[in-house]
Structures are given as C-alpha cells and as structure tokens.
Amino acid sequence: MSNAPRSEPPGGRFRRASYSQFGEDRFVLAYFGERRGGTYVDVGCFDAWKFSNTALLHVDYGWRGLNIDASPRxxxxxxxxxxxxxxxxxxxxxxxxxxxxxxxxxGTVSTFDAEAAARLEAAGEPVIERRKVPVRSLGDILEEAEIAEIDFLDVDCEGWDFSVLRSLDWRRWRPKLVSAELGGFDITDPYGSGAAGFMHQQGYELVSYIGPSAFFAPL
Structure with a gap:
C-alpha cells in the first residue's frame, strides 16, 4: 500500500463518516454544532484525506482554510x-x-524533531530524504495570508507541535478550537506538560483528549 498523499478522497461516491485516525473530526464537527462555512488552519497536514482532521469539514460542510506542510510531495x-x-x-x-x-x-511521521527522527530510525522506519526547509512563525504566515480569524487550528507536527504553538501571538489570534499532539501528556495532571500548561497560560482550557490529540478552547 502506498504511503504517498492522495489528491482524490477515498471512498469514491460514498460519503465517509470520518477521515481522522481516531474520530477527532467528529468531535470538531459536534463542537461547532455541524456549522457550515468555517475557517481552519491545518499545520502539518501531510494528506488531504488520510488521518485528516479537516477533510470532513472541507468535503461535507464547506469549510475552507490554509494548509501548511514541509513535504513537497x-x-x-x-x-x-x-x-x-x-x-x-x-x-x-x-x-x-x-x-x-x-x-x-x-510520510505521516516526518518531522523537524531530530530526537524523534533518531528514535524512528532506530525503530526501523526508512528515511527517504533530509532536506533544509525554511521555517517561519505561524503569526508571520497568518499575517501574510491576511487571516484575521480562525475557527479551528489543527497542529500535527510529530514532536514539533509545541514550537508551532509558541510561534503564534495568542493575544492577536484566538482560535475557537485548537488541536495539538502532546508528548508526555498526563490526563491526571492536564496542565503539567509543557504545551498544555502553555495553552492554559494563553487562556485556553482542555475540552477533550482523543487518541494523541488534545483539544483546547478559550476559557
């Protein structure tokens, strides 16, 4: 089976109930009351369909937005x-x-995190390429794209999520819902880990935790 990203949705003419790996998109859809026409920013999206937390919103509910990835393919x-x-x-x-x-x-495990990459290699994951890629703050990207408001910010960068979150000016942009994968997350101490504690400092609370993804909403 190919791991290459696909340009056509799987399932042909049949609608899919979910595209996410663990049904995260169903939570997002319910959180927004199945509303149509929202705006997402998807950082580290990799594939338009496979394991995507924004595909269902895009295909069935008319959401549009900004996708960012470091892989040319x-x-x-x-x-x-x-x-x-x-x-x-x-x-x-x-x-x-x-x-x-x-x-x-x-491709879903590609990363900027050198330590994470080393662990993957040690576990036998084949590396295709190492390439230098320009890195920009999320705030600069949103400024250039003239995105004033975000409904759903989805971050999935394989060990790099915290750096992405720290690169945004949270006083200027206040997404209505944020998803990020948190390494070392402890549900019994939700704000003890770096990224979750950081989000709490920005005025966000944990509203759900599905698979590896934590969801935050403004307090």
Missing part, C-alpha cells in the same frame, strides 16, 4: 485535492531559519 497533492484552499510549503516554528526536515517513507 504532500503540498503538491494538497494543492490538487483542495484548490479552494491555500497551501504553503514551509515549516512552522519559533526559529526563523532553515531547519532539517526528516522525510520518512511513512
């Missing part, structure tokens, strides 16, 4: 699959620099 497929969206090829994080992006054969 992923961006090419995303642009073909979602021509109504804007899709950018770059990294997102605090460092305004070019960093090494580790692209794995199983």
């Amino acid at each position: 992923a961006v090419e497929a995303l642009r073909a699959a979602r021509p109504e969206d804007r899709t950018l090829l770059c990294g997102v994080g605090e460092a305004a620099d070019a960093l090494t992006f580790h692209i794995f054969e199983r």
